[in-house]
Amino acid sequence: MKRFMQMGACLCIQAALLAPLEAAEKVNQSVDLGGSRQATWYLPDGQPDGWILLQHGFQRNKSHLDHIATTFMNNGIMVLTINSNSTGGNRSLAREIADDLIDNPLTPPNGYQLPSKLVLSGHSAGALMMSYTSGRLIERGFGQLEGLIMYDPVDKDNGMQPNNQALIDTGKKVLSILANSSSCNSSNNALSPLRALSESYVGIKLTRNSKHTDAEGDSTGGLGSLFCGRPTDQNVSYLQDFAVNWALDMISGSTNPAYYPGGAKVQELIANNDGELIKEIVSFPPTADFNFSTNLLSVSFSDNSSDQDGSIISYSWDFGDGDASSQQNPNHSYQASGTYNVTLTVTDDDNQATSVSKVVSVSDGLEAPEADFSFVANELSVSFSDASSDNDGTIQSWDWNFGDGSSSNQASPVHTYAENGTYNVSLTVTDEDGLSDTKSMPVTVQKIEGGLENNSVISNLSAGRGEELDYFMQVPANASNLVFQIADGSGDADIYIRYGAEPTTSTYDYRPYRNGNNETVTIDTPQSGEWYIMIRGYSAFSGVTLRASYQVAGQNLPPEADFSFDYSGSTVSFTNQSSDADGEVASYQWSFGDGSESSDLNPSHTYDSAGTYNVTLSIADDKGATDQVTKTVTITDDGATPLVSGQVIEGLSGTTGNQKLFVLDVSAGTSQAEFRIFGGGGDADIYVRYGAAPTTNTYDYRPYRSGNNETVTVGSPAAGKWYVMVRAYSNYSDLSLSGEVQ
Structure with a gap:
C-alpha cells in the first residue's frame, strides 16, 4: 500500500470532535422503518442542513453507536439510530427501510424539520445493510441521498459492490474506514469490493492496534470489550474526525481537501504509520470544465479546468462546426445561428486526459415571431385573441384569413360567419425585421335559434374555472333516446341536465360527475318540452365539443x-x-x-x-x-408523437418489447413537468430523457414499477424537447399517457 513520507508522531485532531460534549437533545422514539422499531433522535442546536441514518452491526444495538452519533450531533448534523436485525446485511429489511423513507417520510420530534439531504452510515453488517438501502433508494430515483459512510463493513454474497457503484454513478461518494481484520470483524472481505469501485479514493484503513470496537468509541461494552478489547483513543479520534468531515462535505456539496489524498489529515495518518489508503492512488486525472459568454455569433470561452495532483499541459477545443483551437481561453465566431456541441479536452502532466461537452446556442440577432391565437365561438360570432410573441422585438402587423373569404388586420378581431360550418382560420404576424410566421386552426360555428336543434354539434367550447355555458333544447312528444354528450379538448368540464328549468350546481336531474371532458347523459324516454344544459368548468377547459340529439320514429x-x-x-x-x-x-x-x-x-x-x-x-x-x-x-423530424400539456393519449397497447416514442416541448421558466402512464392492464414502463430519445440503457428518469401506474416529476426542467418512451415490459392494453407542464 502506498504510504506518504513520515511526518512525525504528533496526532492533531480537532478538540471539538474528541470532547465528550453533552448532547444538544436526544429523544427516544418508535419509528416506522420496515416496521415499528426503537430509535433515538440526536437533535443538534438549530435546524440542520442534513441528517444521518446510522445502523449498528451484528449482535449490537443502537446504544453502541451513541458516541459517534453524539459527535455528529455536536457538529450540527441530525442523526437517527435504530434497532434492527442487520445479520448478513438483511437485504429485504434494508429495501423495506428505503421504501418507507420515500413513501412514509419521517417527522423528527420537538418541532424539528427533516432535512432534505440524507447520508447513510453503518457499522459492520450494518454497513452492508445501509449499502443495500442506498441501492434501493437509487433504484426508486430518490434524489436526497448524498453519500454512504461505512465502518468495518463486511460483505456477503457479493452484495456490497453493485450497490456502492450505483451510488458512485450518481455522482455521490462512498467512503469507508476499516480496522485490522481479526476474529472481531471481517473487514478484509470488504477490501476487494471496495477496491473494485470506479472511484480512486474510497477511504482509509487504520493499522495501529485498531479493533472492531473503534467505531463504537466509549459507548462500546459487553461482547465487544470482552473479546475485542477496548477501543484505541487515537483510532476513535481518527475515525470520528474523518467521518464527521466526510459527512459535512456530502451534505454541503463542498470538499475539505485535508481529508482526501494529498491533504494534511491523510498525510498525517500515513506518515505516523497509523493507517493507509484502502485503494492505492497512482495519479488523478484532470477535471475538464469551461464557461462561455455569447454576443450574437461570437463566443468567448474561459477555461475552468483543474488538476489536483499536477498541472494541465494542453487544451484541445472542438467548436462543433468543424473548427478547433489549442488556446486555453479562445474566442470563436460562428458563421450561422444554431446550436453547437462544444468539447474541451485537457491533458495533464501525467498524460491523463478528460473531456467535457456543453451546448452553445448563438444567433445572428434576428428571430422570427411566433404566431398563436385563441378564440371563443358564440353561435356564428367568433372572438379571436392574438397570443403571438417576438423574442427580439415587437409584432408590427397581423393578417387574419377567416376561411370564408373574409380577412382582417386587427390584432384581436371579432368575425361573424354567414353559415354554420368548420372554417380553417390562419393568422400571419410580421415583426419590425420583416420576419413572419403563420398559425392555422379549424373553427366550428353553429347558429342556435331558440336553442339547440336535433343533432347539434358545437365545437371548440372553452371556459375558465367556475364559468358556465348554458343551452336548452326543445324535445317533441314521442321522442326517444335523448343524448347530451361532451368530449375532446383539455381541462375538466362537467355537464348538468335539468328538465323545465335551468340547472345549478345543487339542483339538476342528471350529472355524470367524471374526471376530464368525456361525459354522456342518455335519457331513454324523455318528457316533451324544454331540456336545459349547463357546461361548467371544474377547472379551465378548451377545445370541448357538445353534441345533443334525440330520435323520432321514422326520422x-x-x-x-x-x-x-x-x-x-x-x-x-x-x-x-x-x-x-x-x-x-x-x-x-x-x-x-x-x-x-x-x-x-x-x-x-x-x-x-x-x-x-x-x-x-x-x-x-x-x-x-x-x-x-x-x-x-x-409530424416531427424525429418521428416522436407530440404530447400536448394537459391532454391525455388513451388506448395505447403493445406486446412485450414494443416501444412507442413521444415528445413534449417545454418552454423556459417552467416550474415542473410531469409524465404519467395509468389505467389499462398488463405492465408498461416509461423512460424519460431530455434532448434525445431514451433507450433501455440511456435515460434520465425511470420509475421501474410493476403494472401500468408510473409517474415522473421533474422540477425546474430545462427548456427544450423531453422525450418519453413507453415500453412493454409485458403485454399491455388500454393504457393512458399524459405530459403536463406548470
Missing part, C-alpha cells in the same frame, strides 16, 4: 364522424370510429391536410415534411345524411 338520424390515429415516424395510421344509430355509414372521404385524400375505411398516410396538418373525415350514411370531424396531426 333518419345522421351519422356521427369520428376517428383516432397512431404515429410511426412520418406515417400516420387512421382508424375510423364513425357510427350511425339507425343505419350504416356508406362512404368515407379523408382529407389529410397536405392536398392528399383517400376514400378507404382505415387509411395510412405518409407526410413528406414535418408540420401541423388538419385532417378531416367526411362521411355519409345509407340515407344521404352527412357529418364530418377535423383533428390536428403533428
Whole structure:
C-alpha cells in the first residue's frame, strides 16, 4: 500500500470532535422503518442542513453507536439510530427501510424539520445493510441521498459492490474506514469490493492496534470489550474526525481537501504509520470544465479546468462546426445561428486526459415571431385573441384569413360567419425585421335559434374555472333516446341536465360527475318540452365539443364522424370510429391536410415534411345524411408523437418489447413537468430523457414499477424537447399517457 513520507508522531485532531460534549437533545422514539422499531433522535442546536441514518452491526444495538452519533450531533448534523436485525446485511429489511423513507417520510420530534439531504452510515453488517438501502433508494430515483459512510463493513454474497457503484454513478461518494481484520470483524472481505469501485479514493484503513470496537468509541461494552478489547483513543479520534468531515462535505456539496489524498489529515495518518489508503492512488486525472459568454455569433470561452495532483499541459477545443483551437481561453465566431456541441479536452502532466461537452446556442440577432391565437365561438360570432410573441422585438402587423373569404388586420378581431360550418382560420404576424410566421386552426360555428336543434354539434367550447355555458333544447312528444354528450379538448368540464328549468350546481336531474371532458347523459324516454344544459368548468377547459340529439320514429338520424390515429415516424395510421344509430355509414372521404385524400375505411398516410396538418373525415350514411370531424396531426423530424400539456393519449397497447416514442416541448421558466402512464392492464414502463430519445440503457428518469401506474416529476426542467418512451415490459392494453407542464 502506498504510504506518504513520515511526518512525525504528533496526532492533531480537532478538540471539538474528541470532547465528550453533552448532547444538544436526544429523544427516544418508535419509528416506522420496515416496521415499528426503537430509535433515538440526536437533535443538534438549530435546524440542520442534513441528517444521518446510522445502523449498528451484528449482535449490537443502537446504544453502541451513541458516541459517534453524539459527535455528529455536536457538529450540527441530525442523526437517527435504530434497532434492527442487520445479520448478513438483511437485504429485504434494508429495501423495506428505503421504501418507507420515500413513501412514509419521517417527522423528527420537538418541532424539528427533516432535512432534505440524507447520508447513510453503518457499522459492520450494518454497513452492508445501509449499502443495500442506498441501492434501493437509487433504484426508486430518490434524489436526497448524498453519500454512504461505512465502518468495518463486511460483505456477503457479493452484495456490497453493485450497490456502492450505483451510488458512485450518481455522482455521490462512498467512503469507508476499516480496522485490522481479526476474529472481531471481517473487514478484509470488504477490501476487494471496495477496491473494485470506479472511484480512486474510497477511504482509509487504520493499522495501529485498531479493533472492531473503534467505531463504537466509549459507548462500546459487553461482547465487544470482552473479546475485542477496548477501543484505541487515537483510532476513535481518527475515525470520528474523518467521518464527521466526510459527512459535512456530502451534505454541503463542498470538499475539505485535508481529508482526501494529498491533504494534511491523510498525510498525517500515513506518515505516523497509523493507517493507509484502502485503494492505492497512482495519479488523478484532470477535471475538464469551461464557461462561455455569447454576443450574437461570437463566443468567448474561459477555461475552468483543474488538476489536483499536477498541472494541465494542453487544451484541445472542438467548436462543433468543424473548427478547433489549442488556446486555453479562445474566442470563436460562428458563421450561422444554431446550436453547437462544444468539447474541451485537457491533458495533464501525467498524460491523463478528460473531456467535457456543453451546448452553445448563438444567433445572428434576428428571430422570427411566433404566431398563436385563441378564440371563443358564440353561435356564428367568433372572438379571436392574438397570443403571438417576438423574442427580439415587437409584432408590427397581423393578417387574419377567416376561411370564408373574409380577412382582417386587427390584432384581436371579432368575425361573424354567414353559415354554420368548420372554417380553417390562419393568422400571419410580421415583426419590425420583416420576419413572419403563420398559425392555422379549424373553427366550428353553429347558429342556435331558440336553442339547440336535433343533432347539434358545437365545437371548440372553452371556459375558465367556475364559468358556465348554458343551452336548452326543445324535445317533441314521442321522442326517444335523448343524448347530451361532451368530449375532446383539455381541462375538466362537467355537464348538468335539468328538465323545465335551468340547472345549478345543487339542483339538476342528471350529472355524470367524471374526471376530464368525456361525459354522456342518455335519457331513454324523455318528457316533451324544454331540456336545459349547463357546461361548467371544474377547472379551465378548451377545445370541448357538445353534441345533443334525440330520435323520432321514422326520422333518419345522421351519422356521427369520428376517428383516432397512431404515429410511426412520418406515417400516420387512421382508424375510423364513425357510427350511425339507425343505419350504416356508406362512404368515407379523408382529407389529410397536405392536398392528399383517400376514400378507404382505415387509411395510412405518409407526410413528406414535418408540420401541423388538419385532417378531416367526411362521411355519409345509407340515407344521404352527412357529418364530418377535423383533428390536428403533428409530424416531427424525429418521428416522436407530440404530447400536448394537459391532454391525455388513451388506448395505447403493445406486446412485450414494443416501444412507442413521444415528445413534449417545454418552454423556459417552467416550474415542473410531469409524465404519467395509468389505467389499462398488463405492465408498461416509461423512460424519460431530455434532448434525445431514451433507450433501455440511456435515460434520465425511470420509475421501474410493476403494472401500468408510473409517474415522473421533474422540477425546474430545462427548456427544450423531453422525450418519453413507453415500453412493454409485458403485454399491455388500454393504457393512458399524459405530459403536463406548470
